[in-house]
Amino acid sequence: MTSTPVRLIFAVFLMALVGIYSSTADAADEREYVLGPGDIVRITVFQNPDLTTETRVSESGTLTFPLIGSIQVGGQSTLTAEKTIAARLRDGGFVLQPQVNVLPLQIRGNQVAVLGQVNRPGRFPLETANLRLTDMLATAGGIAASGADTVVLIGMREGKQVRREIDVPTLFASADLSNDLRLSGGDIIYVQRAPMYYIYGEVQRPGAFRLERRMSVMQGLATGGGTTLRGTTRGLRIHRRDAEGNVQVFEPKLDDLLQADDVIHVRESLF
Numbered sequence: 001m002t003s004t005p006v007r008l009i010f011a012v013f014l015m016a017l018v019g020i021y022s023s024t025a026d027a028a029d030e031r032e033y034v035l036g037p038g039d040i041v042r043i044t045v046f047q048n049p050d051l052t053t054e055t056r057v058s059e060s061g062t063l064t065f066p067l068i069g070s071i072q073v074g075g076q077s078t079l080t081a082e083k084t085i086a087a088r089l090r091d092g093g094f095v096l097q098p099q100v101n102v103l104p105l106q107i108r109g110n111q112v113a114v115l116g117q118v119n120r121p122g123r124f125p126l127e128t129a130n131l132r133l134t135d136m137l138a139t140a141g142g143i144a145a146s147g148a149d150t151v152v153l154i155g156m157r158e159g160k161q162v163r164r165e166i167d168v169p170t171l172f173a174s175a176d177l178s179n180d181l182r183l184s185g186g187d188i189i190y191v192q193r194a195p196m197y198y199i200y201g202e203v204q205r206p207g208a209f210r211l212e213r214r215m216s217v218m219q220g221l222a223t224g225g226g227t228t229l230r231g232t233t234r235g236l237r238i239h240r241r242d243a244e245g246n247v248q249v250f251e252p253k254l255d256d257l258l259q260a261d262d263v264i265h266v267r268e269s270l271f
Contacts, residue, residue: 032077034129035102036109036185037061041078043085046099057109067094074109077129078102110185114140117147117191132180133166136189143168146210148194155187195260199224202231202266211260218254220264232269239263 035041037059045051055063061074068088073081082100089098107125115121119141133153137143143151153164166179195211197220204225212219217236227233238252240262258264 032079032129033104033107033125033127034075034077034110034185035061035073035081035104037074038108039104039110040106040108042103042105044101044103045089045095046101048095048098051095054105068092073102078104112136112183112185112187112189114189115191117144117193118142119144126183126185131183133183133189134168134171134180136183137168137191140189143191146193147191149213150192152190152192153181153187154190155184157184197258197260197262197264199264199266201264202228202268204228211258211262215258216254217252217256217258217264220258220262221254221266224264227266230268231266233266234269235267237265237267239265 035057037057039057041055041057041063043051043053043055043065051066053065055065057063057074062070062072064070065085065088068085071085071088073084076084081102085102086095086098086100089095089100107127110126111123112126113123114136118137121140124136124139133151137151149167149169151166151168153162153166155162164179164181166181171177171179196208197211197215198208199220200206203221204227206224209220209223215223217238221227221233233254236251236254237249238258240248240250240259242248
């Protein structure tokens with residue numbers, strides 16, 4: 001006869017096993033694609049070829065399947081949709097032990113638009129339920145050289161429109177990945193152009209340059225190749241617009257920080 005402690009240990013073991021199985025199943029379900037309006041899927045039932053169907057998910061999230069009619073699948077993962085269809089077939093007495101497979105053929109419902117300064121802008125499908133911001137940036141070829149470090153995400157959450165600005169370098173510099181947001185169908189990711197500054201006058205390479213974080217006037221000059229033989233760092237001038245749009249002209253120190261759209265003028269030496 002089994003003692004009480006042994007039975008207790010066995011029960012705890014079974015509960016832990018069920019918990020592990022449940023967690024694994026939930027993780028697998030998150031990796032499955034979530035069906036949305038406009039998706040076209042092929043549904044097959046093992047050993048029932050006459051039930052093979054290609055159908056479209058309607059705008060209301062339903063599809064039509066032989067024997068069971070209309071069924072709600074919008075917002076469900078393919079794994080959950082398979083279980084739902086199998087249950088309807090079994091409960092209706094149509095198939096005793098149905099093994100259903102749902103295969104997305106055309107993904108149109110759950111897409112994310114990636115716009116702006118990325119290498120491959122466009123609309124991309126949410127191939128899994130747990131796809132995150134960095135995954136979609138990688139799908140779009142990454143941020144282009146002209147792109148800013150800050151990414152804007154616009155979408156709907158719980159019926160409300162949200163807008164988030166995510167600092168990508170900070171995201172990877174820390175161990176906190178909470179800002180690597182999980183995406184939803186209809187989200188828009190926008191990568192704006194990186195801030196620029198400008199140099200003209202007696203410099204080796206006058207022109208427009210990307211403004212890096214905490215870039216000083218000296219670093220800005222170095223990016224432009226430094227002054228020419230006739231140029232001098234004395235009497236430098238920076239043209240900067242204030243909040244009202246008025247241009248302010250002043251002489252900076254070499255260790256002063258540049259701001260977006262600053263214009264540096266390098267003057268010719270008088271001697």
